[in-house]
Amino acid sequence: MKQLEIGTCKIEIGSIVSSSFEQLLTEKYAHARKIILVDENTHDQCLEYLITSFPVLEEAEVMLLPVGEENKVMEVCFQVWEALSEYGMVRSDVVINLGGGVVTDMGGFIASVFKRGLDFINVPTSLLGMVDAAIGGKNGIDLGSYKNQLGVFQHPVAVYIDPGFLQTLPTEELVSGYAEMIKHTLIADKEQWKLLHQLDPIKLLNSKHYETLIVRSVEIKTTVVNADPKEAGMRKILNFGHTIGHAIEGFCLQTEPVAHGHAVALGMIAESYISFKREGISQRELLEITNYLTQIYPHIPLDESDKNDVLELLKHDKKNERDTVMCVLLDGIGNCVYNQAITEKEAYEALLYVDSVYTLN
Ligand SMILES: NC(=O)c1ccc[n+]([C@@H]2O[C@H](COP(=O)([O-])OP(=O)(O)OC[C@H]3O[C@@H](n4cnc5c(N)ncnc54)[C@H](O)[C@@H]3O)[C@@H](O)[C@H]2O)c1
Structure with missing residues (x-):
């Protein structure tokens, strides 16, 4: 397991099963509500592996984002914020972004802005997400044709980079x-x-x-x-x-x-x-x-x-x-x-x- 850090954000590269993910969920977030953000593809290809590997996530709420860059927009964020509000999410709860750069960019933005900031964890599933989008604390969405015009700097609590997820990536x-x-x-x-x-x-x-x-x-x-x-x-x-x-x-x-x-x-x-x-x-x-x-x-x-x-x-x-x-x-x-x-x-x-x-x- 390769371990790196950006400020207080832990980055681990290797099988997520051998990482500190479980410990984080069962210790720091033992009493937190957990929301997993996925898109349609990571819902079908990656979610089951994550939940079966970490039974603590069986109780988590799963939120499905529409797939693709054209959906990295404010309208989708509004829908998720409304759902987070309905779930009664509070600041001590945690969002887990399971997906490519679109999910981690938008999920990080959604979490950072809701109630002035929920913790979030990135689990990138695309190669681009692993080497770039999920790390570094830039979260944002597009405005029309202008890329990443709205956003915040906020690091995830941790990033778990498991190349095993790439097996289903086209x-x-x-x-x-x-x-x-x-x-x-x-x-x-x-x-x-x-x-x-x-x-x-x-x-x-x-x-x-x-x-x-x-x-x-x-x-x-x-x-x-x-x-x-x-x-x-x-x-x-x-x-x-x-x-x-x-x-x-x-x-x-x-x-x-x-x-x-x-x-x-x-x-x-x-x-x-x-x-x-x-x-x-x-x-x-x-x-x-x-x-x-x-x-x-x-x-x-x-x-x-x-x-x-x-x-x-x-x-x-x-x-x-x-x-x-x-x-x-x-x-x-x-x-x-x-x-x-x-x-x-x-x-x-x-x-x-x-x-x-x-x-x-
Ligand atoms: N924040 C940053 O620093 C930063 C850096 C670089 C890029 N980005 C952003 O990242 C985005 C691009 O990221 P991307 O290429 O990962 O796009 P993406 O999230 O749209 O993922 C690409 C496609 O792969 C699918 N997918 C992801 N993981 C999969 C898996 N394991 N199995 C099967 N399908 C899977 C997705 O559903 C999607 O269809 C852009 O919005 C870009 O602006 C952000």
Whole structure:
């Protein structure tokens, strides 16, 4: 069992059955009412395992959230708050978020706001949730096409990362989560990049032998968040690929939603291109990154009008400072710089670059 911490939040990686979860439930929350938030898929695929492993949860109330990013919205939160109120939940009660990033983002937000804050525990079930969304204390929901515009910083009491849950995760979701692992590698671990980019990613994901990579990814995120919990500075490096990636994801939400990691992967190609143009990385490094990502993630074609919509969404990115779009750029692989202002022209050219690499490959 690998154990890490962010402030008072415990993070354990390994089988949840061998973790401190049961002790937490039977000691700290012995008299608390327990609510388990799931979406339709984690209700069907993960809940039974959790409840049969921990009979103390047999009495818990289960609340079903609609699946998908398009439901990470205030309307759903209202329904859950009303239900929490009907159940008579009080501050000493606890919410258990069992799901991917949508459940942990929205469940963390719901818990943090209700009665000025209930404790919550994250049990991520998607790869993206395990290496990223469930840890770090960012909880939030979307506002229209603008991602994560409403939210709070609040750490869960604990995060239990059990890779066993990944057995039922569809391959395209594994691939989506892998994008955040690539991001962690590109911003902070040159040695791991040397290793990773020579492996066949699809074989790697099918092999299920990537627990050590999950641990490394969580270590990177944990180190960054501990150094800057509220994103005053260096935590922004975790947003590499996310400025342009979020704009693409937000645009697709209006038509045909794409997985978060898929959009971030294309965002990383675009932002690597800007890094290259600014002489942060060499052409060889840009090609290495581009070739690796394009073999895993398919193109999301955007015509001129779509690109204009994406550029418009960029103007609303949370990382912006007033009218300036801010971005994280690579400064060599394994290093990066944040608070880099980029122009609309640079963003547009980066989108054209993404088109061009898919046309060539
Ligand atoms: N808070 C943060 O720091 C942070 C960081 C990165 C991403 N995010 C957010 O995370 C979200 C994306 O997370 P995600 O990709 O996990 O999305 P998700 O929660 O929608 O999960 C993806 C899909 O996998 C299903 N699923 C999850 N676990 C499963 C399992 N074990 N078996 C079968 N199906 C399963 C879900 O039902 C869903 O259909 C986005 O909203 C993004 O903004 C947050």
